Amino acid sequence: MSPSAIVHLQSRRRWLARAGVLLMGMGAAAARAAPLPAATRDRRDLVIAVSDSSESTRKVVTDLRRRFPRAQVSDAKVPASRRAMVIAVGPVALRAVMADVGEGPVVSVFTSSQVYHSIIETAGDRRSAATAIYAEPSPAAQLRLVGMLFKRPVRTAVVLGARTAFLEPSLQRAAAATKMPLVVENYGAGDSINGILSRTSDAPAILAIPDSLVYNSENLRTVLLTTYRNGQAVVGFSAALVRAGALATTYSEVEEINAQLEELVNDYDLHGRLPEPQFPKYFRTLINEDVARSLNLVVDEIARNFAYRPGQR
The missing domain is CATH 3.40.50.2300 (Response regulator)
Structure with missing residues (x-):
């Protein structure tokens, strides 16, 4: 040499x-999200579900509150209203949200594809009302x-x-x-x-x-x-x-993931359909x-x- x-x-x-x-968390298998009924689309509640108060989580929440001023920030273990749209920040929050009996759509962010799919595989009926912007x-x-x-x-x-x-x-x-x-x-x-x-x-x-x-x-x-x-x-x-x-x-930086999330939420409000899980666009x-x-x-x-x-x- x-x-x-x-x-x-x-x-x-x-x-x-x-x-x-x-290493971010990791998983397997993909599912197309089905359109949700009009009653669900009419919801006005948006919940940001978190599992900790770390600096990185606070940074995510601060940017999301700027984009969604009416959103509530909640401990992921506390059930959201049944029709609320839930943004699950990180894998621990996603696991808690998917174990809940809510009926609203769930969007996972800052969780890798491997972990997202490993959680979704055991989510039963809720899996059709979930999607993700992967971390990787x-x-x-x-x-x-x-x-x-x-x-x-x-x-x-x-x-x-x-x-x-x-x-x-x-x-x-x-x-x-x-x-x-x-x-x-x-x-x-x-x-x-x-x-x-x-x-x-x-x-x-x-x-x-x-x-x-x-x-x-x-x-x-x-x-x-x-x-x-x-x-x-x-x-x-x-x-x-x-x-x-x-x-x-x-x-992707936090602001870039959240910009894509904002587009996803706005599109859902217009059309009532969640996209398939997707990789970061920005x-x-x-x-x-x-x-x-x-x-x-x-x-x-x-x-x-x-x-x-x-x-x-």
Whole structure:
């Protein structure tokens, strides 16, 4: 290994030692939301259901109160009025709301697709009146970012466990739209992360999807160091993962998720139909420039400024 490569490897180990990579919760299976009766659509109550008073939750609630001044903020464990529309902030709040016997629509925010679907699977009749804006980035935006970083379509591997297998159709659609060659590896019960990384070592890029079976606090160091040695770029699913040593990600701020939520609520008021669960529409990009240099990638302003903001056409 060259002296410069050794320096980059040592630097990466320091990132991993410092960074606390917070894995968002994760799940599997999707359901189309059915239209709700007119009586339900006429509701005027909007409840923001929370499960804690952390700084991050307070930031979310402050922005939501600005957008929805008449909304009530409530402990998720306290049942809302039966016809209220409930915005469940985070997975703990979503689980409590879905266990309630209310009849109104539920919109999940700041919960990953894996956890959302694991909760919805056990929600019985309420699942048809629920939808989500997932916490993790859109696969379509992530694959577009891969193309910008490499300046061409490159073979990209994605690893899915049993609880994220439901994402494969949307990943394949995104790959077709971006003309990105996509290789899907299924992480089975007898698999190890080392075996998966060995099978995908010829792919220049790895698209990491939040899946607690595949990526967790015990093996992220191994994943990032092994892909570094293989000369592979990891496009991660959070800003924290990029700071820890992944190459890049698209990510959404609170205000961007909430802007999409505001559009969803307004559309529901007009048409009385919840959309299917969706990925964040508005985003910006974070790139680890040190990792890019170690991979001999020249990052241009097009990639750095890749974003879609509320109000942008």
